Amino acid sequence: MLQHTVTLRQLFSLGVGTIVGVAWLIVLGDAMINAGPIGAILAFAIGAACMIPIALCYGELGGIMPQTGGEIVYAQKIFGDNAAYAAGVSLVVIYLINCVFFGVSVGWLANELVPGLKGPLLYTVLGNEVHAGSVGVGMVCAGLIAYVNYRGVxxxxxxxxxxTYTLIAAACLLVIAGLLFGSVENLQPFIKKTDWGWGWGGVLGVLATTPYFFGGFSTIPQALGELANKSDKKKIGHVINACIFFSLLFYSFVILAVGMVLPSGRLEEFELPIAAAFENAFSSPLAGNFVLVAGIGGLLAVWNALFFAATRALYAMGQRGLFHPDLSRLHSTAQSPVAAIAAVSLISIAGLFLGQGFLLPVVNMTSTLLAGMYLLVTLGLLKARAQRIGADALPPFVAPGGRLMILAGAFFSAYLVVLSLVQQSAAAGWRWPPEWSVLLGVLAVAFAFRIRELRRIKPASS
Known part of the structure; x- marks a missing residue:
């Protein structure tokens, strides 16, 4: 049995660490360039508001079924085994691919901090170089995260x-410095006008991406089976909402601080505008290096959260008869899912050799799968309420707003699925995008494994 030691505070750090872990360093600069500082904050605020109905649905289902596996559990109890298998495959792909992507990214950030650390060129993949030093850094970090998870929850x-809290503390120092030493004049123009979208095209473009930068709360359901206090399940919805609200404040203050210390016209000069802003503000490379160190810390936070979630998703699939039962095997003393940890570790390390050129289309594809999980949860709650699934007693947490709120969450989830597909097609020049080929390949492999498992289970049960 998994250990039951997870507290509400740790659920919060799991969610926030996943949401803001690395996006603040890599993504916020582009958001400010495209929409202006105030425009970017406005886009993130609207995006957070749109995510609230989805988060509330997660909170209610999590309270009813506080078990390891999250969406896998919900899908199995509400829609059946095939839907649970589809949810499990989607979650595993989302978590695994992003684990690999962050493993590659940590080598890149480390090289920005210590130039030359990337080492000699090994080969190129789709035009992107793979260096020995970057792979080595990724392997060391992957080993560290695997060991931490092996030791138990x-x-x-x-x-x-x-x-997570080291990242938050570092960001607070940067925000205070930006507000004290920056100038409001540097925020001009507050909102960058465009020639499309009635002049608000930049804000709309950033808005289209913000839901994915709040999606890290979906790692929280993977830890619910390890709650220390069973009564805490009535507060799951509040924790998820707190993660979204806090992350919005985090993004907003970082954008404001950066905008005040570096004029918007100069943001495009730098590959990492957030680090460059503070290096220029204090005329010291140490300030920029401090940001990079904080960025690496944040990256490790999101990587650890995704690694944890991946192992729990595999464990749940093995435990529920959706995949090989060995995946549910636990360590004799640490009670950690050792087989799942070994699988995630091996795939994470192997993926480091692929490089960013191969991984980018795969990462983009996971946005479609993530939106699909939102749709499954919102529609699942509608069906659960209609059929009174888990209604032996009043749910520990009841999402406010009734059926209308759930429908709003379902509508926005469906919109995100369509939007992700449209964006991928647009990026490919309205041709068949590589993400769709990857998605079809994943579905084909998943279908083949499902048929194999059904054939393996059938003789055993007959």
């Missing part, structure tokens, strides 16, 4: 707390 959540 106490170690994994403690590591998550340290990484």
């Amino acid at each position: 106490k170690w994994a959540t403690a590591f998550q707390d340290i990484a």
Whole structure:
């Protein structure tokens, strides 16, 4: 049995660490360039508001079914085994691919901090170079995260707390410095006008991406089976909403601070505008290096959270007869899912050799799968309420707003699925995008494995 030691605070650090872990360093600069500082804040605020109905649905289903596996559990109890298998495959792909992507990214950030660390060129993949040093850094970090998770949930959540709250503390220092030493005049223009979208095209473009930068709360359901206090399940919805609200404040203050210390016209000069802003503000490379160190810490936070979630999704699939039962095998003392941890570790390390050129289309594809999970949860709650699934007693947490709120969440989830597909097609020049080929390939492999598992299970049960 998995250990039951996870607290509400640790659920919060798991969600926030996943949401803001690395996006603040890599993405916010582009958002400010496209929409202006105030325009970017406005887009993130609207995006957060649109995510609230989805988060509330997660909170209600999580309270009814606080078990390891999250969407896998909901899908199995509401829609059946095939839907649960589809949800499990989607979650595993989302978490695994992003684990690999962050493993590659940590080598890139480390090289920005220590130039030359990337080492000699090994080869190129789709025009992107793969260097020995970057692979080595990724392997070391992957080994560290695997070891922490192998030692059990106490170690994994403690590591998550340290990484997340260190990042928050560092960001607070940067925000205070920006507000004290920056100038409001540098925020001009507040909102960058465009020749489309009635002049608000930049804001709309950023708005289209913001839901994915709040989606990290979906790692929280993977930890619910390890709650220390069963009564805490009535507060799951509040924790998820707190993660979204806090992350909005985090993004907004970082954007404001950066905008005040670096004029918007200069943001495009730098590959990492957030680090460059503070390096220029204090005329010291140490300030920029401080931001990079904080960025690496944040990256480790989101990587650890995704690694944790991937192992729990695989564990749940093995435990529920959706995949090989060995995946549910636990360590004799640490009670960690060792087989799942070994699988995620091996795939994460192997993926480091692919490079960013191969991974980018795959990462983009996961946005479609993530939106699909939102749709499954919102529609699942509608069906659960209609059929009174888990209605032996009043749910620990009841999402406010009734059926209308759930429908709003379902509508926005469906919109995100369509939007992700449209964006991928637009990026490919309205041709068949590589993301769609990857998605079809994943579906084909998943279908083949499902048929194999059904054939394996059938003789055993007959």
